[in-house]
Amino acid sequence: MKLIKYTLTPEGTIPEYVTDGGYLPVENQNAWPQELDLVGVATNDAPQPGFANKAALTAYVESKGFEFKNPITDEIIPISTVVNIIWAKLVK
Numbered sequence: 001m002k003l004i005k006y007t008l009t010p011e012g013t014i015p016e017y018v019t020d021g022g023y024l025p026v027e028n029q030n031a032w033p034q035e036l037d038l039v040g041v042a043t044n045d046a047p048q049p050g051f052a053n054k055a056a057l058t059a060y061v062e063s064k065g066f067e068f069k070n071p072i073t074d075e076i077i078p079i080s081t082v083v084n085i086i087w088a089k090l091v092k
Contacts, residue, residue: 001090002050003057004042007034017046020089026064041089058083 001019009015012033014022021040028037039057042048051057061079068077 001041002044002046003039003087003090004046004048004050005037005039005060006042006046006048007037010034014040015042015046017043019043023086024061024064024066039086054083054087057087 004018006015006018006021007028007030010033018040019042021042022038024039025036027035039051039060042050051060058079061083066079066082068079068082069075070077
């Protein structure tokens with residue numbers, strides 16, 4: 001398994017090699033339904049390269065300007081916490 005960046009298929013479905021995804025949506029330049037880049041867990045035969053490690057995923061998240069907040073307390077959640085949660089999906 002590997003963690004990848006992907007888009008939906010032209011039909012608007014999740015690619016068959018993605019086993020858990022839809023994380024960290026970022027708009028791209030594609031037309032609907034492929035207008036978002038998403039992050040997810042994929043099988044090793046996925047055509048996209050995977051994030052090499054947590055540092056690479058962290059760099060991606062930081063480059064996109066994500067800010068995460070607790071919806072109840074409005075407290076900012078550190079990027080490292082979010083990255084650790086997503087990275088842990090590789091071992092499930």
